[in-house]
Amino acid sequence: MDSRFEDFVASVVLLFKSHPTSFAADYLAKQLIRSACSSALNFGEFEGAKSNRDKANKLRITLKELRESLRNLNIQIKSKLLEAEEIKNIKQENDELIRIVVTLLKKYEQE
Known part of the structure; x- marks a missing residue:
């Protein structure tokens, strides 16, 4: 999973x-580079966290950074700084990572 990030x-x-x-x-x-990097680094912290509470906290930060990255990509498309087709795969992976983190977060918030 870490390699996907x-x-x-x-x-x-x-x-x-x-x-x-x-x-x-x-x-x-x-800003996009910072938020994307932060999501990967915080996911790495999640993997090394000891308690479920700490894991959930790291996942929340990861999710926040992934959502910021997605919003940034959307802004760049709308302002014609990037072409939607050019970054289709990046946006799709960003969305899939958000879904994965949300699923993991539900698991660790329940425990």
Whole structure:
């Protein structure tokens, strides 16, 4: 599972291999990279957490960062900084990771 998060982050980083050309594009690209990386790093923390309470907390942070990443991608599409077709796979993986984290979070919040 951890590698899916790493692959997701790598795809975001590769998306911005070349430097964005406007202030807004640069700002949103950097923020997207930060939130995507944070989701992967916090998921790694989840995997190493000892208590279910700590696991749930790390999953909540992971979920927050994944949702921020998805919102950022949507904003970039709507403002024509990115093409929807160009990032279709990234958005799909982002959505699938959100679903996985929500499922895990339900499990650890119940325990």
